[in-house]
Amino acid sequence: MGNYKPLYSPRFKEQLKQLSQRDVSKIEQQISDLLSDPWHNTEFLKGQYRGKRKIWLNRLDRLVFVICEECRESGHRSFNQCADCDSVPDNTVVIGFIIFGHNY
Amino acid sequence: MRTSKEKTTDRLLVLYTINDCYERHNLRALSETKVQKLVFLSEKRLIDNRIKAFNYHFIRLLHPTFSSELRNDLTSFISLGYLSEPWLGQTNRMTMILEDFNDVFQRNRHILSIIDDVISKYASVPTDRLVQIVYRMPWLSKTVIDLKIGVPMLYPLKEEKAREVFDITEDELADLEICLNPKLSQDLDQAFDEMRKGRLLSHAEVFGKL
Numbered sequence: 682m683g684n685y686k687p688l689y690s691p692r693f694k695e696q697l698k699q700l701s702q703r704d705v706s707k708i709e710q711q712i713s714d715l716l717s718d719p720w721h722n723t724e725f726l727k728g729q730y731r732g733k734r735k736i737w738l739n740r741l742d743r744l745v746f747v748i749c750e751e752c753r754e755s756g757h758r759s760f761n762q763c764a765d766c767d768s769v770p771d772n773t774v775v776i777g778f779i780i781f782g783h784n785y
Numbered sequence: 786m787r788t789s790k791e792k793t794t795d796r797l798l799v800l801y802t803i804n805d806c807y808e809r810h811n812l813r814a815l816s817e818t819k820v821q822k823l824v825f826l827s828e829k830r831l832i833d834n835r836i837k838a839f840n841y842h843f844i845r846l847l848h849p850t851f852s853s854e855l856r857n858d859l860t861s862f863i864s865l866g867y868l869s870e871p872w873l874g875q876t877n878r879m880t881m882i883l884e885d886f887n888d889v890f891q892r893n894r895h896i897l898s899i900i901d902d903v904i905s906k907y908a909s910v911p912t913d914r915l916v917q918i919v920y921r922m923p924w925l926s927k928t929v930i931d932l933k934i935g936v937p938m939l940y941p942l943k944e945e946k947a948r949e950v951f952d953i954t955e956d957e958l959a960d961l962e963i964c965l966n967p968k969l970s971q972d973l974d975q976a977f978d979e980m981r982k983g984r985l986l987s988h989a990e991v992f993g994k995l
Contacts, residue, residue, distance in 0.1 A: 686988075687988050688985040688986065688987065689985060689986045689987075689988070689990070689991045690976050690977075690979045690980050690984070690985065690986075691979050691984055691986060692972075692975060692976040692979055693976070693991065694986055694990070694991045697991065697992075705992070709992050726960065726963060726964075727881075727882070727885035727886065727960050727961075727963075727964065728878070728881045728882035728885050728886075728960075728961075728963075728964035729866075729877075729878040729881050729882070729964060729970075730963060730964065730973065730977075731881060731885070733977075735963075745973065745976070747980070761977075761980070761981070762981045763980055763981055763983060764981055764982055764983035765983035765985070769985075775980055775985060777973075777976045777977060777980055778972065778973055778976035778977075780963065780969065780973075784968075784969075785962065785966050785968055785969045
């Protein structure tokens with residue numbers, strides 16, 4: 682794990698259950714890399730998903746997440762509206778969802 | 786069948802059209818029939834100029850042109866909060882998309898000017914009169930009213946036949962699809978709802994006990 686600590690949505694856990702152990706391990710490694718610098722090679726989502734970031738996991742799939750520190754500093758709390766915001770440290774990355782390209 | 790690119794472009798342009806009716810023409814409400822006519826007339830004008838932008842299939846029906854793909858898009862827009870009921874009103878979600886993809890609109894000013902012309906001409910026309918105008922439109926050697934119910938009228942222009950194509954990058958398309966693909970948007974909304982409610986799991990809970 683890097684400087685940032687992850688928290689995960691239950692939906693993300695459900696998504697992992699559909700994958701092979703090999704793919705899950707790969708994603709765990711990619712999240713570990715992400716946590717060392719969650720701004721590297723990542724971009725904001727747009728429209729109604731302002732305040733959330735995405736990173737390509739491979740040619741088709743993207744991981745959607747929120748950097749709590751950035752959310753607070755950039756005034757994105759009104760977009761993300763997390764109920765437990767006050768109890769979550771700045772160095773948290775909330776991993777929300779994998780967009781599996783072939784599903785859409 | 787429309788391609789994924791065609792569907793996403795269509796959805797963006799429909800939101801643009803509806804927003805334009807409210808913002809530039811001060812309409813206070815929009816019916817589905819009027820939106821169907823405005824998109825039909827815009828698509829026809831664009832195709833007449835060999836411009837590929839709107840890609841809906843339209844057939845001759847009772848009012849008198851109709852696209853089931855457009856109806857499905859409008860229904861999805863309402864269920865996902867891009868438009869409000871009952872009169873296809875503006876919402877924050879819709880405004881955010883139009884603001885964040887403004888670069889796409891700036892790059893396609895010529896195409897949008899054609900859509901703007903159609904909206905300027907017809908948006909303020911009462912819907913029943915607009916329906917009559919479309920009924921009386923010339924269509925090949927007849928008028929629209931003479932066409933049999935169910936006859937195909939408009940379909941997507943092939944890119945190789947187009948003189949101009951709506952310009953949107955692959956990255957913009959990928960971003961737009963996240964916002965405008967109904968199934969994806971619904972899945973994302975559910976995941977973010979869980980985040981909002983604070984139901985978050987630790988690393989060990991997710992990767993330790995699979």
